[in-house]
Amino acid sequence: MGSYSAIREWADKEVSQQTADKARIVIGLGTCGIAAGGNAILTAAKNTVANNDEIKAKVVSVGCIGICYKEPLLDIEIPGKPRLSYGPVTAGETKRILENVFINNEYEHKKALAVIGEDSFSDIPSWHEVPFFAPQERTVLRNCGFINPEKIEDYIANDGYAGLSRALLDMTPAQVVDETLKAGLRGRGGAGFPAGRKWNIAADNIRALRASQPELDSYGYVICNADEGDPGAFMNRSVLEGDPHSVIEGMTIAGYAIGASFGYIYCRAEYPLAIERLKLALDQAREKNLLGENILETDFSFDIKLKEGAGAFVCGEETALIASIEGLRGMPMPRPPYPAQSGLWGKPTIINNVETLNNVPVILAKGAEAWATKGTEKSKGTKTFALTGKVENTGLIEVELGMSLRKVIYEIGGGIPDGKEFKAAQTGGPSGGCLPKEQLDLPIDYEALAKAGSIMGSGGLVIMDESTCMVDVARYFLTFTQSESCGKCVPCRLGTKRMLEILTRITAGHGKIEDIALLEELAPSIRDSSLCGLGQSAPNPVLTTLKYFRDEYEAHILEGRCPAGQCKALITYSIDPATCTGCMVCMRACPTEAITGARKEIHVLDPELCTRCDTCRQVCKFDAVLVV
Amino acid sequence: MSKLTVTIDHKKIEIPEGSTVLDAARAANVYIPTLCDDPLLEPFGACRLCVVEIEGYRGLPTACSTPATEGMIIHTSSPLVEVNRRTSMNLLLSDHPLDCQHCVANMDCDLQSVAAFVGVREQPYQGERRAYDIDESNPFYGRDLEKCILCGKCVRACDELQGRQAISFGYRGFASKITTPFDLPIWDSTCESCGRCVDMCPTAALYDKSAMKHGTHTGETRTTCPYCGVGCGLVLETRNGEIVGARGDRENSVNEGHTCVKGRYGWEYVQHPDRVKKPLVRQYLLDGKEKSKVTDRKSKDWDFVETDWDTVLNITAEKLATIRDTHGADSIGFMTSAKCLNEENYLMNKLARQVIGTNSIDHCARL
Numbered sequence: 001m002g003s004y005s006a007i008r009e010w011a012d013k014e015v016s017q018q019t020a021d022k023a024r025i026v027i028g029l030g031t032c033g034i035a036a037g038g039n040a041i042l043t044a045a046k047n048t049v050a051n052n053d054e055i056k057a058k059v060v061s062v063g064c065i066g067i068c069y070k071e072p073l074l075d076i077e078i079p080g081k082p083r084l085s086y087g088p089v090t091a092g093e094t095k096r097i098l099e100n101v102f103i104n105n106e107y108e109h110k111k112a113l114a115v116i117g118e119d120s121f122s123d124i125p126s127w128h129e130v131p132f133f134a135p136q137e138r139t140v141l142r143n144c145g146f147i148n149p150e151k152i153e154d155y156i157a158n159d160g161y162a163g164l165s166r167a168l169l170d171m172t173p174a175q176v177v178d179e180t181l182k183a184g185l186r187g188r189g190g191a192g193f194p195a196g197r198k199w200n201i202a203a204d205n206i207r208a209l210r211a212s213q214p215e216l217d218s219y220g221y222v223i224c225n226a227d228e229g230d231p232g233a234f235m236n237r238s239v240l241e242g243d244p245h246s247v248i249e250g251m252t253i254a255g256y257a258i259g260a261s262f263g264y265i266y267c268r269a270e271y272p273l274a275i276e277r278l279k280l281a282l283d284q285a286r287e288k289n290l291l292g293e294n295i296l297e298t299d300f301s302f303d304i305k306l307k308e309g310a311g312a313f314v315c316g317e318e319t320a321l322i323a324s325i326e327g328l329r330g331m332p333m334p335r336p337p338y339p340a341q342s343g344l345w346g347k348p349t350i351i352n353n354v355e356t357l358n359n360v361p362v363i364l365a366k367g368a369e370a371w372a373t374k375g376t377e378k379s380k381g382t383k384t385f386a387l388t389g390k391v392e393n394t395g396l397i398e399v400e401l402g403m404s405l406r407k408v409i410y411e412i413g414g415g416i417p418d419g420k421e422f423k424a425a426q427t428g429g430p431s432g433g434c435l436p437k438e439q440l441d442l443p444i445d446y447e448a449l450a451k452a453g454s455i456m457g458s459g460g461l462v463i464m465d466e467s468t469c470m471v472d473v474a475r476y477f478l479t480f481t482q483s484e485s486c487g488k489c490v491p492c493r494l495g496t497k498r499m500l501e502i503l504t505r506i507t508a509g510h511g512k513i514e515d516i517a518l519l520e521e522l523a524p525s526i527r528d529s530s531l532c533g534l535g536q537s538a539p540n541p542v543l544t545t546l547k548y549f550r551d552e553y554e555a556h557i558l559e560g561r562c563p564a565g566q567c568k569a570l571i572t573y574s575i576d577p578a579t580c581t582g583c584m585v586c587m588r589a590c591p592t593e594a595i596t597g598a599r600k601e602i603h604v605l606d607p608e609l610c611t612r613c614d615t616c617r618q619v620c621k622f623d624a625v626l627v628v
Numbered sequence: 629m630s631k632l633t634v635t636i637d638h639k640k641i642e643i644p645e646g647s648t649v650l651d652a653a654r655a656a657n658v659y660i661p662t663l664c665d666d667p668l669l670e671p672f673g674a675c676r677l678c679v680v681e682i683e684g685y686r687g688l689p690t691a692c693s694t695p696a697t698e699g700m701i702i703h704t705s706s707p708l709v710e711v712n713r714r715t716s717m718n719l720l721l722s723d724h725p726l727d728c729q730h731c732v733a734n735m736d737c738d739l740q741s742v743a744a745f746v747g748v749r750e751q752p753y754q755g756e757r758r759a760y761d762i763d764e765s766n767p768f769y770g771r772d773l774e775k776c777i778l779c780g781k782c783v784r785a786c787d788e789l790q791g792r793q794a795i796s797f798g799y800r801g802f803a804s805k806i807t808t809p810f811d812l813p814i815w816d817s818t819c820e821s822c823g824r825c826v827d828m829c830p831t832a833a834l835y836d837k838s839a840m841k842h843g844t845h846t847g848e849t850r851t852t853c854p855y856c857g858v859g860c861g862l863v864l865e866t867r868n869g870e871i872v873g874a875r876g877d878r879e880n881s882v883n884e885g886h887t888c889v890k891g892r893y894g895w896e897y898v899q900h901p902d903r904v905k906k907p908l909v910r911q912y913l914l915d916g917k918e919k920s921k922v923t924d925r926k927s928k929d930w931d932f933v934e935t936d937w938d939t940v941l942n943i944t945a946e947k948l949a950t951i952r953d954t955h956g957a958d959s960i961g962f963m964t965s966a967k968c969l970n971e972e973n974y975l976m977n978k979l980a981r982q983v984i985g986t987n988s989i990d991h992c993a994r995l
Contacts, residue, residue, distance in 0.1 A: 312800070314800075329796060329797055331797065333673070334671060334672075334673035334690060334692075334693035334694075336693075336694070336695060482801045482802060483800060483801045484800060484801065485800060485801045485802075485804075486797075486800060486804070487778060487797060487799070487800055487801060487802075487803075487804020487805075488672075488674045488778070488780070488797070488804075489673065489674050489675075489676050490674070490675055490676050490677075490716045490719055490720055490777075490778075491676055491712075491715070491716055491719065493778065493801065493802065493804060494719035494720065494722065494723055494753075494802070495715070495719055496801075497723075497755065497756070497801070497802040498719065498722065498753040498755050501755040501756065518752060518753070521715070521752075522715065522753075525711065525712050525715035525716070526715075528679075528687055528688050528708070528712055529676045529679050529687075529688050529712040529715070529716060530676070531673050531674070531676065531690075536687070
């Protein structure tokens with residue numbers, strides 16, 4: 001197998017053979033799908049097909065399509081009819097739905113989510129009409145949930161490796177760099193540095209190294225940063241699980257552009273499924289001559305090794321990541337030299353995030369201009385977000401850069417559950433900041449987020465409602481950054497520790513008003529004088545909560561009150577005699593026997609015995625438990 | 629080497645290409661405090677005390693790691709620098725025992741002198757302090773990690789200079805500490821007790837046990853290590869005319885401050901009461917008696933008595949000549965010492981081969 005056209009022909013044939021005259025039963029088996037019980041659905045579907053001769057369908061597993069709150073998902077695709085998505089389904093429902101659809105020709109409209117396609121089907125809407133999907137733009141997630149990530153032919157038949165083919169056959173390395181520059185692709189890992197500019201520097205350094213030392217085995221490296229470590233973030237994992245070849249293709253194109261012949265994927269070991277699928281994808285790409293010696297019968301050779309990280313947040317920082325690949329402790333080094341000057345094993349190295357590399361094949365296949373039509377002037381393209389927290393629809397989403405936070409939260413996310421009020425959106429994970437409702441119309445782009453005190457980050461987006469205490473949120477993120485600090489530099493190791501102690505003090509009711517001044521003194525110092533991005537961004541949750549929610553800090557300190565009713569040391573539970581019906585439900589549920597009373601008698605809560613576990617309030621049907 | 633010009637605190641200075649901002653500051657006689665820098669080690673950027681403002685640069689780069697470039701304009705004590713430096717120092721001291729008067733490094737402590745320069749006047753950050761037991765497993769030095777500021781000099785000295793890699797950073801966050809593999813006592817690691825880490829430690833986290841016995845030394849003498857033929861330069865630290873410590877001489881081009889365990893810690897013999905300072909010879913030899921006649925080894929004949937060099941050399945020469953004449957030259961063998969100079973070993977060679985006439989000569993370094 002050699003030329004791209006031959007490979008493409010083979011893939012098209014394989015895929016059409018798979019789908020010809022045969023229906024597909026598609027089950028989302030990303031980590032999210034598996035966690036929601038997807039494997040049971042897969043087994044149920046396979047059994048149903050095996051036990052019914054009338055059901056002629058192929059059961060396939062795909063990556064995550066993003067609609068996590070409806071997992072596990074069951075999609076049915078019958079030739080000539082649109083693809084229908086059902087969810088959430090149980091194993092029993094799977095059997096019933098499949099029998100109904102295939103044998104009785106009856107579609108269960110109640111369980112159907114949407115038609116995954118352009119048109120609606122009877123009264124089931126097209127996914128473009130479903131609020132969760134309608135505002136989304138799928139570039140990065142183009143294949144996730146559609147192709148079988150374990151089959152290279154599925155990827156190739158969907159224009160996979162077309163970008164690599166164009167780069168290798170029709171373009172010089174310098175033209176590839178130019179194309180990326182022209183597209184305006186910025187790093188999706190957090191800082192937003194233009195990918196093309198990074199490539200340019202590395203390419204220059206590699207050229208110089210090649211000229212001065214013509215006998216070296218290797219001149220530079222491409223590293224894919226798949227060490228996604230933000231709590232609550234799962235964008236990269238979903239891409240690796242659902243579309244691993246896109247990253248491999250992106251890396252190979254990058255290798256060609258800068259003149260490197262080797263790459264590493266640094267993926268955290270906590271992503272076993274992603275690692276399994278990456279390994280499989282690497283083998284398949286090598287087999288098809290899309291990786292290895294003389295790719296696509298050209299002079300260009302490139303191979304990739306998978307390196308499993310042991311799960312340190314700081315290893316997402318590029319110099320720490322390099323140290324980790326070299327077998328050293330993951331500790332950042334001062335820059336300069338930047339990795340593009342002297343990186344892995346002292347050679348010029350580019351490190352790009354999964355999502356950045358995933359965009360590259362699209363830019364090359366469709367051209368920079370076509371890709372750059374989306375986004376804002378300075379922030380081109382789309383961005384994935386892991387939308388979580390107090391929002392109706394949680395999941396993996398992808399939107400055009402420049403969309404407002406409001407649209408993301410209220411249209412895609414479906415707003416705040418239980419009629420509660422929005423309080424804050426946290427972007428960028430522990431390195432980002434909390435944005436209040438006054439910032440809801442902020443366009444999501446690199447500059448606007450930075451100006452508001454937060455960062456784009458890699459795509460964590462946590463929504464908080466009125467029941468979230470912002471001091472406690474800052475304390476939570478500081479707990480994370482403090483325990484993940486590598487311990488090397490003073491401001492990060494000790495500064496985050498002292499900030500955490502102050503925040504813990506405030507949430508425990510021992511705060512003093514001077515503590516706010518101490519935080520305001522420490523935070524900028526840590527930001528300005530820390531060695532790496534971890535320390536430099538660690539104060540962001542404190543700085544933004546102080547900026548936007550100062551009143552909550554003051555309420556804790558001056559009034560001994562937690563406005564959100566979260567900080568246990570500052571709240572008291574009691575039972576409202578006016579509304580208590582004496583139903584004994586709370587009494588039975590209380591783990592410390594703090595509630596006494598008898599049937600039809602008003603119950604009494606002993607604050608001395610109460611541990612503020614909130615169980616009574618949650619079980620009370622009459623809202624008779626008061627928290628002050 | 630080509631030169632470049634930078635401006636530090638309004639002072640223009642020409643420096644060689646490849647210099648760091650810290651090099652430039654030192655060349656310009658501008659003091660920038662550092663705790664993790666050492667000219668013999670690679671820049672590390674951990675203590676953040678050498679932060680400076682450079683026009684056109686984002687944030688506060690560290691002088692130790694930032695290469696100087698042509699036309700660079702550097703400010704080493706702008707208000708922003710001062711504030712950040714003070715915060716870093718306050719943070720360091722918030723997790724450091726403040727018992728300087730009782731500390732073995734008192735008046736010889738980088739942390740103390742940098743704190744004095746930075747000018748810390750109060751401790752705004754009260755909080756948890758690390759608590760560790762002192763590791764006294766090594767006979768020569770102790771490890772008091774509560775005083776450790778994690779500058780990493782010991783780790784880098786052990787790796788970059790000694791090549792042992794006996795210690796490294798372990799754990800994360802506030803719990804980070806310098807540790808041996810599996811956090812075992814230092815004596816169970818691959819440490820060779822060369823003492824370079826102790827020498828480089830800016831506090832008393834690593835201290836010589838011998839230094840615990842007395843106060844600061846009052847005199848220093850540069851000398852050559854007597855142990856082997858390498859000829860390392862030593863600085864002997866003395867107090868009232870007695871040696872109380874030794875360290876490698878950084879000015880000496882042979883070892884650039886490096887020593888082995890013997891040079892650094894094996895100096896107690898100098899003042900030891902058992903040390904032989906004059907030649908000793910057995911009484912019967914002085915009396916010209918035959919050894920075979922001295923049967924009672926508890927008798928006075930068998931005692932060692934002090935004498936002068938001429939006497940013992942004459943006795944030795946006479947005995948060697950007799951043995952050679954009676955039993956032949958090959959019945960005599962010579963063993964020379966690494967403690968001798970090359971010249972002395974050469975002369976020993978001459979003595980063996982030409983004067984006595986044997987080829988049986990060897991050297992302890994071959995063992």
